[in-house]
Amino acid sequence: MNEEKQPVLTGRDQWNVLIRLLRYTAPFKKSILIAFCLLLLMTIGDVIGPILIKVFIDDFLTPRSFPFEPLMTLAAAYITIQIGNIFITYFQLMKFQEIALKIIQQLRVDVFSRVQTLGMRYFDHTPAGSIVSRVTNDTEAIKEMFVSVLVGFIQSTVLVVGIFAAMFILNVRLALFCLVILPIIFIIMKTYRKYSSVFYQDLRERLSQLNARLAESISGMTMIQAFRQEKRMQQEFGITNQLHFNAGMKNIKIDGLLLRPAIDLVYALALLIVLSFFGITSFNAAGGIEIGVLYAFISYLDRFFEPINQVMQRLSIFQQAIVAASRVFKLLDEKETAPNQLETSNRSIAAGEIEFKQVTFSYDGKQDVLKNISFKAKPGETVALVGHTGSGKSSIINLLMRFYEFKHGEILIDGASIKNYHKDVLREKIGLVLQDPFLFYGTVESNIKLYDETISTEDVKSAAQFVQAHSFIEKLPDQYEHRVVERGATFSSGQRQLIAFARTIAANPKMLILDEATANIDTETEEAIQVALDRMRKGRTTIAIAHRLSTIQDAEQILVLHQGEIVERGNHQELLKLRGLYHKMYLLQNGIPDEQEIS
Numbered sequence: 001m002n003e004e005k006q007p008v009l010t011g012r013d014q015w016n017v018l019i020r021l022l023r024y025t026a027p028f029k030k031s032i033l034i035a036f037c038l039l040l041l042m043t044i045g046d047v048i049g050p051i052l053i054k055v056f057i058d059d060f061l062t063p064r065s066f067p068f069e070p071l072m073t074l075a076a077a078y079i080t081i082q083i084g085n086i087f088i089t090y091f092q093l094m095k096f097q098e099i100a101l102k103i104i105q106q107l108r109v110d111v112f113s114r115v116q117t118l119g120m121r122y123f124d125h126t127p128a129g130s131i132v133s134r135v136t137n138d139t140e141a142i143k144e145m146f147v148s149v150l151v152g153f154i155q156s157t158v159l160v161v162g163i164f165a166a167m168f169i170l171n172v173r174l175a176l177f178c179l180v181i182l183p184i185i186f187i188i189m190k191t192y193r194k195y196s197s198v199f200y201q202d203l204r205e206r207l208s209q210l211n212a213r214l215a216e217s218i219s220g221m222t223m224i225q226a227f228r229q230e231k232r233m234q235q236e237f238g239i240t241n242q243l244h245f246n247a248g249m250k251n252i253k254i255d256g257l258l259l260r261p262a263i264d265l266v267y268a269l270a271l272l273i274v275l276s277f278f279g280i281t282s283f284n285a286a287g288g289i290e291i292g293v294l295y296a297f298i299s300y301l302d303r304f305f306e307p308i309n310q311v312m313q314r315l316s317i318f319q320q321a322i323v324a325a326s327r328v329f330k331l332l333d334e335k336e337t338a339p340n341q342l343e344t345s346n347r348s349i350a351a352g353e354i355e356f357k358q359v360t361f362s363y364d365g366k367q368d369v370l371k372n373i374s375f376k377a378k379p380g381e382t383v384a385l386v387g388h389t390g391s392g393k394s395s396i397i398n399l400l401m402r403f404y405e406f407k408h409g410e411i412l413i414d415g416a417s418i419k420n421y422h423k424d425v426l427r428e429k430i431g432l433v434l435q436d437p438f439l440f441y442g443t444v445e446s447n448i449k450l451y452d453e454t455i456s457t458e459d460v461k462s463a464a465q466f467v468q469a470h471s472f473i474e475k476l477p478d479q480y481e482h483r484v485v486e487r488g489a490t491f492s493s494g495q496r497q498l499i500a501f502a503r504t505i506a507a508n509p510k511m512l513i514l515d516e517a518t519a520n521i522d523t524e525t526e527e528a529i530q531v532a533l534d535r536m537r538k539g540r541t542t543i544a545i546a547h548r549l550s551t552i553q554d555a556e557q558i559l560v561l562h563q564g565e566i567v568e569r570g571n572h573q574e575l576l577k578l579r580g581l582y583h584k585m586y587l588l589q590n591g592i593p594d595e596q597e598i599s
Contacts, residue, residue, distance in 0.1 A: 210241060349511075
């Protein structure tokens with residue numbers, strides 16, 4: 001259930017993640033330039049406002065004096081700047097957020113596309129809920145960084161630079177005194193980043209575990225309720241939820257200490273410096289400062305610390321986003337991809353002959369689940385794989401479907417390595433029917449066609465008639481347009497299997513793989529489609545996994561597997577005469593005592 005814990009991000013790691021995120025801004029250079037220009041105009045307006053008030057206080061705030069024209073000009077300029085700033089702020093925020101949303105849109109497409117290319121090994125050791133968390137929750141956290149943090153950082157940085165420039169214009173000595181607060185703020189931010197990155201990483205991992213446990217509970221709800229495991233699942237979820245709460249409290253504590261309270265303390269210190277400087281210099285008639293300058297400095301300090309406070313508040317979101325981005329990039333950089341194919345190959349599959357040559361395979365690289373597997377399935381032949389659970393039957397299917405890469409031996413199709421075929425050619429020419437078929441949300445027709453535009457409605461109906469699914473589909477309220485809910489939950493196991501058969505036939509594959517294809521079908525339905533299966537196999541190379549030996553007695557070759565090795569091979573009668581493992585399995589399934597002779 002628990003995914004692998006990620007190492008704590010160092011400062012260099014965080015910087016590298018940020019640089020990689022910023023690369024997503026490359027396609028939007030023109031829009032970013034426009035947004036920056038608007039931001040610069042807004043900053044100029046914010047800086048000029050206090051200067052205009054300073055001019056009013058120092059030059060025009062005189063008792064019994066009201067120079068109408070200069071004051072009206074000053075007031076008009078101030079009001080114009082403020083109104084202009086409102087519109088400029090609106091458009092620059094809209095522009096920045098539009099860019100941010102487009103970036104996240106592309107990032108989500110990249111992540112989802114990457115998930116489609118990952119190998120089955122990755123899904124074997126990574127909980128589904130964890131993957132969902134990275135595609136949804138983590139990208140959402142990154143979106144918040146682009147939408148509010150980076151925009152806020154840029155805006156605050158430009159504003160702070162503008163404010164200090166204005167301070168130096170007004171009074172150089174007082175501005176130099178105020179510079180002492182910058183190292184203090186930098187130390188606070190560095191300390192916050194150091195500790196919060198650890199806490200936020202823990203928080204994201206706990207959230208991922210919550211999603212994984214929730215996804216597992218939902219998918220396994222039948223078993224949970226059937227075996228009365230509700231209380232246990234609630235307790236386990238409660239433990240994970242408590243760990244998430246504890247991680248959240250750590251973040252709240254550090255936020256409460258190093259965000260607003262610490263910055264407010266620095267603001268009080270800066271205000272003390274300005275007022276003290278004003279008080280000391282006021283004793284010196286030559287070196288005193290004007291009231292308007294004092295007002296402007298206090299106004300600038302207020303305006304300076306507001307963006308600093310916003311930056312510190314957003315630093316919390318930034319840390320979450322960097323941790324989330326590191327998790328997303330780890331998925332994007334995942335090396336456990338699907339086996340490579342020769343994508344430039346134009347080789348086609350004509351006959352569909354399958355041959356395994358001394359194939360050895362291991363899922364974990366330590367224990368072999370297949371050992372020196374060799375056999376040949378000629379065009380039109382059916383090769384059946386039988387054996388006890390864990391003998392390696394499904395592993396052979398997984399290798400033939402190129403779900404996993406094998407290290408030793410060779411798999412040939414029509415005499416050429418399976419690796420030398422284009423992936424699309426393999427998928428087009430191999431038809432797979434699993435024991436538990438998967439139906440997608442949509443209609444019956446869309447589940448048979450799987451959105452292949454080359455398959456017409458008539459082809460869909462012909463395929464359904466071929467596997468004898470047409471009769472039950474016709475009885476549905478909307479027939480082939482009948483809605484299919486998630487995983488086809490409203491259909492019986494037999495009906496789902498018949499739709500899966502029709503899906504395979506509609507694609508007209510050259511090779512057929514049946515993985516316990518009739519295991520979930522009742523006896524009456526099995527008898528009805530057995531004829532269809534015989535028709536499906538004609539002219540196609542078929543590899544069939546079977547537990548019920550009665551379904552593969554007509555196979556040209558039966559391979560008996562035990563602990564990853566082929567221990568017996570031959571047709572039904574030949575294997576019975578050997579009186580080996582197949583013979584024992586046959587007796588057991590038919591309830592025949594060992595001492596009784598088989599006729």
